[in-house]
Amino acid sequence: MAEYSAFALLKNALSGNTDWKPAWRKAAPKPSYDVIIVGGGGHGLSTAYYLAKEHGITNVAVLEKGYLGSGNVGRNTTIVRSNYLLPDSIRFYEHSMKLWENLSHDLNYNVMFSQRGVLNLAHTPAQADDYIRRGNAMRHQGGDAEWLSAAEIGRRVPGLDVSAKARFPVVGGLLQPRAGTARHDAVAWGYARGADRRGVDLIEHCEVTGFLREGDRIVGVVTNRGEIRARKVGVAVAGSTGRVMKLAGIDKLPIESHVLQAFVSESIKPFVDSVVTFGAGHLYMSQSDKGGLVFGGGLDEYNTYAQRGNLPLVEEVMSEICAMFPAIGRLRLLRSWGGVMDMSMDGSPIITKGPLPGMYLNSGWCYGGFKATPASGWAFAWTIARDEPHAINAAYTLDRFNRGVLIDEKGQGSTPKLH
Numbered sequence: 436m437a438e439y440s441a442f443a444l445l446k447n448a449l450s451g452n453t454d455w456k457p458a459w460r461k462a463a464p465k466p467s468y469d470v471i472i473v474g475g476g477g478h479g480l481s482t483a484y485y486l487a488k489e490h491g492i493t494n495v496a497v498l499e500k501g502y503l504g505s506g507n508v509g510r511n512t513t514i515v516r517s518n519y520l521l522p523d524s525i526r527f528y529e530h531s532m533k534l535w536e537n538l539s540h541d542l543n544y545n546v547m548f549s550q551r552g553v554l555n556l557a558h559t560p561a562q563a564d565d566y567i568r569r570g571n572a573m574r575h576q577g578g579d580a581e582w583l584s585a586a587e588i589g590r591r592v593p594g595l596d597v598s599a600k601a602r603f604p605v606v607g608g609l610l611q612p613r614a615g616t617a618r619h620d621a622v623a624w625g626y627a628r629g630a631d632r633r634g635v636d637l638i639e640h641c642e643v644t645g646f647l648r649e650g651d652r653i654v655g656v657v658t659n660r661g662e663i664r665a666r667k668v669g670v671a672v673a674g675s676t677g678r679v680m681k682l683a684g685i686d687k688l689p690i691e692s693h694v695l696q697a698f699v700s701e702s703i704k705p706f707v708d709s710v711v712t713f714g715a716g717h718l719y720m721s722q723s724d725k726g727g728l729v730f731g732g733g734l735d736e737y738n739t740y741a742q743r744g745n746l747p748l749v750e751e752v753m754s755e756i757c758a759m760f761p762a763i764g765r766l767r768l769l770r771s772w773g774g775v776m777d778m779s780m781d782g783s784p785i786i787t788k789g790p791l792p793g794m795y796l797n798s799g800w801c802y803g804g805f806k807a808t809p810a811s812g813w814a815f816a817w818t819i820a821r822d823e824p825h826a827i828n829a830a831y832t833l834d835r836f837n838r839g840v841l842i843d844e845k846g847q848g849s850t851p852k853l854h
């Protein structure tokens with residue numbers, strides 16, 4: 436498969452763009468593999484890519500029940516950040532940030548990673564203290580964080596109401612300059628192409644409907660395209676974790692599935708050039724390269740596997756965006772959709788060997804798994820290849836919920852609303 440390059444662009448432009456080859460093969464399942472990854476989302480694809488690239492394991496299949504990128508990886512609001520408080524989280528998400536910073540070159544695929552900064556607005560002095568503490572923790576661990584005054588924020592984000600008469604006055608904000616956005620489906624396609632080039636079979640429309648077992652050990656999967664055996668089976672199915680793990684007889688997990696909605700407005704001229712989050716409710720917003728404002732809020736607050744949400748949350752998010760940016764009150768909403776989130780009970784992920792022999796689990800991404808895509812795949816590949824975690828995912832075990840060793844960023848205790 437040809438390298439993407441300026442020369443290739445020119446050559447194909449001159450030949451009417453008729454010579455581009457498909458970015459990956461349409462592989463058919465083989466009877467057996469060294470490793471099967473269930474789920475062709477961002478995390479499954481990046482795992483396959485790093486298994487091949489970092490560990491030389493290429494006899495790998497990724498099984499996806501729909502088409503690649505049809506899940507949350509193609510449905511999110513594309514925010515990439517590493518602005519965490521706890522050491523385990525900062526270490527993991529900083530590793531991810533570093534992979535993001537070289538990802539387009541590594542994959543030879545433009546994932547449009549844009550380090551436009553993520554600004555968390557604070558609306559009370561207590562919230563300001565909390566954010567400054569987080570910023571200091573980030574800097575202590577080698578990350579980047581800056582505190583901005585309300586006046587500086589006003590200059591940086593002209594559409595934002597930072598006046599004293601704003602419904603929720605802004606007292607300042609925590610900026611992570613290296614954070615930003617990336618083109619979500621390009622991330623799936625880039626990892627898919629990279630894995631395929633190294634020999635991984637990407638098998639679409641192949642739903643896992645059961646697991647093959649020898650005693651306790653998982654030795655393969657049952658699919659709608661037949662049985663496939665494997666020495667190791669990794670599960671990375673995000674919001675479907677509960678359903679898929681149940682097929683292996685695991686019916687109790689510290690995960691709940693919830694719907695999260697996203698919204699896009701009609702396109703307007705450049706209006707906001709960083710990601711801005713509202714601190715008096717739950718809202719995050721950026722502007723896409725096409726000009727649409729992309730934004731989202733909290734969960735719909737009921738358990739579901741449906742990829743569509745309901746109107747009360749739409750109303751809440753719209754009222755928040757109008758409070759923040761009164762100037763866009765008459766903008767029309769163009770599209771909205773939902774994705775099913777794998778909410779863990781401490782808001783942190785699980786990347787682990789087990790819970791059965793021959794099986795490996797990657798889950799609990801809550802609202803924040805897109806930014807984790809590179810590090811998640813990198814660490815999951817390490818865990819599968821070496822049968823032990825890397826230092827960056829050593830804390831992300833499943834049994835931490837039994838042991839009471841939660842990685843609880845918000846300090847709120849167990850609840851499925853964290854991220």
Ligand SMILES: Cc1cc2nc3c(=O)[nH]c(=O)nc-3n(C[C@H](O)[C@H](O)[C@H](O)COP(=O)(O)OP(=O)(O)OC[C@H]3O[C@@H](n4cnc5c(N)ncnc54)[C@H](O)[C@@H]3O)c2cc1C
Nearest residue numbers: 474476477478500506507508512514643774803804805806
């Ligand atoms: C509206 C919304 C906004 C978000 N915003 C952000 C954000 O701004 N920043 C951020 O970091 N994160 C965000 N997220 C979260 C992020 O998208 C997810 O945490 C992350 O994408 C989950 O990992 P994934 O990409 O592997 O999941 P998915 O893309 O969902 O992949 C899982 C795949 O498994 C497949 N599958 C399921 N069951 C089976 C089966 N039985 N057999 C075979 N395949 C199966 C599914 O079809 C799916 O393709 C957002 C999510 C949503 C929905």
